[in-house]
Structure formats: structure tokens, C-alpha cells
Amino acid sequence: MVARRVGSVEISGIRKMFEAAPPNAINLGLGEPDFDPPRVVIEALGRAARDGMNHYGPSAGLQALRDKIAEQYLAKNPSTARENIIVTNGGSEGLMTAALTFYDPGDEVLVPNPGFVLYAPHARLAGARPIPYSLTAARKFLPDLNELEHLVTDRTRAIVVNSPSNPTGAVFPKSLVDRLAAFADRHNLTIISDEVYEQIVYDGSATSFWGRSDRVVIVNSFSKTLAMTGWRVGFLVAPRRLAAELNKIHYHIMACPSTPIQAAVLVGLEAGDGALRKMVREFRARRALVCRLLEAVPGLEVVRPAGAFYVFPRFSWSRTSQEVATELLGRGVITTPGDAFGSLGASHLRLSFAASRENLRRGIEILRAYAEGVVEGNDR
């Protein structure tokens, strides 16, 4: 009844766990800020609708918003202009648009393992084959250039990179960004760089791939930076000739992004990053709390995240990550099983610290009690 490609994808493991949760469960599962968009932005949305901005707009987005986004990328590449920017329906649509623009059936695409849940399915939907590259705690969850060199074939078309990373929180050092860009250039690969957490970093700053290769497409989003996951708005940054091609696919998926929401986002960008900086300050304090509490849990190994708002501890219990997450759910805390992000996520859990300090304390206390039970072997 349905096309074969539907069989190549599933609803993500993050959603499944969330939907199975009892009411009142402590949610350390979903990846979204527990903040609201800045008040000026909410007011601007109402105003835009009242002022009649309720109609189709340009496919690539409102010019004023594209100009403002381009301005923010000038420091990374001084020739960035409106023509490099496409406003999308969130990072998710940006990723799908990039997949359909760059992958042909039979192509191979290097994707992180563990990695965000859309990369491999999007490759398959485009008829391509995702080829996982490893991110392990032993290497601080950073890609290994030697492994990448071994994985490249003459069918490899693109590499997907994500720094800061969901689910690991790893941030690529600048030297690694340069080496990855050189690797991609050497093999004629397009770089799809998912930078939706670029501004949510705790130690120094993240290095963008923009300006480091002429075959790079940046996927970004306002979901996290303006705390508006439900508004569905993001953007792509690409060299002009690629942006024009991306815009064709974008048009066929979306027609155009939401007009009043773009007007409100523009007001948010003009207001500066005060709200974002406040949110990141709070996340930084929570990161310290979460790492301290998790380090005291028997059987967990924690790599301190440098960005995003996730921590990805490895456990040493003889259980699958699905089993652990399901047992924790039964005790009232939602986490995400690590293998929802790929095979190397086995024996890991993803905890989001976009939750109140109180809920983080209560949730990790449940995890600690559970871990002690497992260690004593008396919980089954």
C-alpha cells in the first residue's frame, strides 16, 4: 500500500520513550529548552499576524531576515550575503532538503554513530546508504580521521558532521574542523554541518565549518537558541550556486517558511542575544550539577559535555540501553536509550539537562538508586 522507502525508516527512539511515559514522569528525555521564547518575540508574532503578515512569502525566506542572518555569518566568511541563506521549517527540514539536494541513489554518506536520529534515515529516504563513523568515549566522542579515510570509497558523496553534538555534547576543536574540511575537499565530499547547538557551548566557542570549504552546507535552527522548538524555523547557509539548488528542493517541500514567524524571529535577532546568554548560563550550572551527581552513580562513566544540553554516560551493567531506559521509565524518569542514536550508543543513556535543577536532582537520584540495585544484583 505504501512506497518501499517507508519501510526504511522508523519513528525515532526518542519519541517512542516519550510517548510511553506515565503522566508526571520526570522528563530528562526530550531535547528542548525548558524556556519560552523572549517576550519581545512572542509579542512580535501577535503583531505580525494582526498587521496582516499572513500570506505566502518568498520561498527562501523574507529578505530582511536573510540579510540579518547573513550579517551574523560575516565574521566567519566576509562574503556572506542574503543569497547564501535559505530560511527553513526548522533544522529538520534543512537536513531533509540537503539530503534530497546532494544524495543520489547508490551514494554513500558518512554519518556519525552515535548521531542525531535524522541523518541515516534521511540518507535512506534519498536512496543513499548511510555509512556510520565511530564516536567513542575513549576518543572524547570526536571523529577519527584515520577511520574516515578507511570508510571513503568512490561512491562516498558527503559527510554529515555535528558539533556541538546531540547526543554526546562533544565540540570539535578548531584544528579538527580544519582537518575534516581538508579531508572532505581531498575526497570531493559535500560537508553537511549541523550546527544547531553552535551557540550553546560552555568552554570557549564552537568553530563553524562556514568559510572553511566551498562545498559546505550549514544546517542551523532557531529552535534551541530562541527556545522555540514548536515554531519550526531554522535556516541553511550554503555557497550561492548550491543555495540556488537547495532552494528548488526547499520550495517543493515547503513552498515557503511561515511569514509571521519569520517576522517575529527577525525582532528576536535584532534584540540581541541577552536571553540566549542567560539560558546558556543556567545550562552551564546544570551541567556542573549533572556531572557531579552522575559521577557518584556506580557503574557510570561520564564524559563532560562541552556544548548542547545532553550528557551521554556509558554504563557497565549487562543490560541493553532499551532495558535500562524502560526500567527507569517504570520508576518515573524518562531518559533516551543510547542505541536510538546508532549501534555505538549501546550501553549509553542520553540525559537532557534542559530540565529544572529540582527535576535533575530527583531524576538522577532515581538513576542512582536503580544503579545501586543493579550492582547488588537484587533488582530482578
Ligand SMILES: Cc1ncc(COP(=O)(O)O)c(C=O)c1O
Ligand atoms: C543535532 C540536531 N539537529 C537538528 C535538530 C532539528 O531541530 P529543529 O527541526 O527543531 O530545528 C535537532 C533537534 O533536536 C538536533 O538535536
